[in-house]
Amino acid sequence: AQGLEKTPPPTALQMEYISASRLAATRRQRLIQSSMLVALVGTIVFSVLLALAATDANEQRTFAVTSQALAEANEATAISNAQTATVAQGVAEQNAATATVAQGEAFIQRDRADEQAQLALSRQLAAQASTLFTDAPEEALLIALEAFRIADTEEARRSLIEGLQTAPQIRYAIQAYPNPIQQLHFSPDSRTMATIDNEDGLLLWDVETAQQLNLSPDIWWSVNTAQFDDTGNLVTVGALSRFATWDSRTGAPISLPALTDLSNTSEASLSTALSRDGRRMATFQPFLSRVALTDTSNGDIIVSIDIGDAMEAFSEISEIALSDRGDRLLMYGGSTLSLWDESTGAIYEPADEFVYTAALSPNGQLLAWAEFINQRAIIRVWAVEKQSMLTSIEPGIDFPIRTLQFDEASHVLYYGTTEGSVGGYDVLAQEVVLPLTRAHTTSIEALAINATGDLLLSGDETGVVILWDINQTDRLARHLTTDFSRHVRYLGEDQRYLLAANVDLA
Structure with missing residues (x-):
């Protein structure tokens, strides 16, 4: 107690220095705290920004993957549609070819029918001519000529030659x-x-x-x-x-x-x-x-x-x-x-x-x-x-x-x-x-x-x-x-x- 008492009390200048030192220390402490707070806030903000950026990148990647999948799906759909169109075209061409063949066959059948009709008519006229050679040789010869003109049948040729042989002028x-x-x-x-x-x-x-x-x-x-x-x-x-x-x-x-x-x-x-x-x-x-x-x-x-x-x-x-x-x-x-x-x-x-x-x-x-x-x-x-x-x-x-x-x-x-x-x-x-x-x-x-x-x-x-x-x-x-x-x-x-x-x- 005596020792303390022996210590002389601080002077006014010392008290002012001590106060100023304490004030400076307080400021430094506050500045450090503020800096730390700012750093902490910056870190938090940076972390948030990083988190947001990561989220956006993930979203972009997800969007890209989704877009690629959609494009692939569209491409597959287009290929499928093209294949369907090709098949449809092939079917159409086959149907057209079938129709052409059918039309050609119809023409052939028509021509055959016409040919058969001409042959039948030629033979009919030749037969008519044959019945007239004795009584009307000239009329018969005309008919025989027409029979041969319509179709060169064996009957028409034979009738024509017979008619020519019976005509008195030949x-x-x-x-x-x-x-x-x-x-x-x-x-x-x-x-x-x-x-x-x-x-x-x-x-x-x-x-x-x-x-x-x-x-x-x-x-x-x-x-x-x-x-x-x-x-x-x-x-x-x-x-x-x-x-x-x-x-x-x-x-x-x-x-x-x-x-x-x-x-x-x-x-x-x-x-x-x-x-x-x-x-x-x-x-x-x-x-x-x-x-x-x-x-x-x-x-x-x-x-x-x-x-x-x-x-x-x-x-x-x-x-x-x-x-x-x-x-x-x-x-x-x-x-x-x-x-x-x-x-x-x-x-x-x-x-x-x-x-x-x-x-x-x-x-x-x-x-x-x-x-x-x-x-x-x-x-x-x-x-x-x-x-x-x-x-x-x-x-x-x-x-x-x-x-x-x-x-x-x-x-x-x-x-x-x-x-x-x-x-x-x-x-x-x-x-x-x-x-x-x-x-x-x-x-x-x-x-x-x-x-x-x-x-x-x-x-x-x-x-x-x-x-x-x-x-x-x-x-x-x-x-x-x-x-x-x-x-x-x-x-x-x-x-x-x-x-x-x-x-x-x-």
């Missing part, structure tokens, strides 16, 4: 081949006729009986062309220009030269022509780019005419022909019509239009050709020596002329059309000899006239050959140029034709 009709006729020829005495097609070759027939003659087997090899000489023997040219002479009544060979006899012409020939005596032969040889005229006795070439490029020759030349003496050579086809004249050595080209067919008169004086201008057929006749147009013939038809043939006297020109008609015109007298007459049902491919000019042969692309009596054609021509539809009555679209009971063809 001697007979024969089915010589199943193929188109290429050439027809009369022997000088008109007793024998020769027919040639492009497959079965040469056949000889008795003109009076229409019976085929028995031939030597050797004559059956390929024959390109034939010609009766003045003695009545048959001169033929076969494969590789093989030249031979035959007895036209027996078919026995008279001469069979070796192949080497005509070595100059042994190249493939597309067309061949003979002079009347068989001593000259013209051959169209496109692979050699020429038309050659050859002496058949020794094979020497008399003249060789250059025709240019082989492929061009194929398209420009289709046939050649010789005058009886072999001194004038005709080459024609398409835009080509050329005539070589031995006496002058010149080659004439008188045609300006497309040439459908042409013919050289036997005496070589007249050249005829057919044109088709503005859907009208025209025949031009040109005088060779005068080198001028003699006449133009207009038959008044809107279909082309298929073949031309002069008679032996070289003044009557016969022509055959693409629809089966035959006509004749005297080019010197300028008058019709044979009115345009339709007895064939298809294109006329060949014509021949006998030496006396009273018999005419016509052959068509179905292999039918008709022998005409020129002096008895007027009445038949009047009937066969009559429109058949005027002599039938209509029962409806499905049954068009029925022969009227009292047809008047006068």
Whole structure:
């Protein structure tokens, strides 16, 4: 107690220092507390912000995951829809294909039904024609023609041939081949006729009986062309220009030269022509780019005419022909019509239009050709020596002329059309000899006239050959140029034709 008491009391300055120190310590303490409070608040705020940021990141991640899942779901839906659309398209295409097939089948069935109806109608008309041949041959022939036009049935063909055979103006009709006729020829005495097609070759027939003659087997090899000489023997040219002479009544060979006899012409020939005596032969040889005229006795070439490029020759030349003496050579086809004249050595080209067919008169004086201008057929006749147009013939038809043939006297020109008609015109007298007459049902491919000019042969692309009596054609021509539809009555679209009971063809 005494010690304490001995301590002297603090001075005023000391008391002021102590107070100031305590105040400063209090301030420091408060500042520290405030700083700690601020740090604590900052920490809390930062923690809160971190928590909020973490929450937002989680939400963003959740949103992204959700969006990705939704996108994947949408993509799956789109793929599913596309697959569904593809399947639907496939089904639609299959249905369309099925419908197309069904439609095609319906068309086929309709066509078959139409074809069967045409066949039935053709056979019906053929049967009607067969019942009339005895009492009314001309009416029967008209019906047979219509039956064949409707459909080429066996019954219609048989009925047509029967009708032609019973018509008094036509001697007979024969089915010589199943193929188109290429050439027809009369022997000088008109007793024998020769027919040639492009497959079965040469056949000889008795003109009076229409019976085929028995031939030597050797004559059956390929024959390109034939010609009766003045003695009545048959001169033929076969494969590789093989030249031979035959007895036209027996078919026995008279001469069979070796192949080497005509070595100059042994190249493939597309067309061949003979002079009347068989001593000259013209051959169209496109692979050699020429038309050659050859002496058949020794094979020497008399003249060789250059025709240019082989492929061009194929398209420009289709046939050649010789005058009886072999001194004038005709080459024609398409835009080509050329005539070589031995006496002058010149080659004439008188045609300006497309040439459908042409013919050289036997005496070589007249050249005829057919044109088709503005859907009208025209025949031009040109005088060779005068080198001028003699006449133009207009038959008044809107279909082309298929073949031309002069008679032996070289003044009557016969022509055959693409629809089966035959006509004749005297080019010197300028008058019709044979009115345009339709007895064939298809294109006329060949014509021949006998030496006396009273018999005419016509052959068509179905292999039918008709022998005409020129002096008895007027009445038949009047009937066969009559429109058949005027002599039938209509029962409806499905049954068009029925022969009227009292047809008047006068």
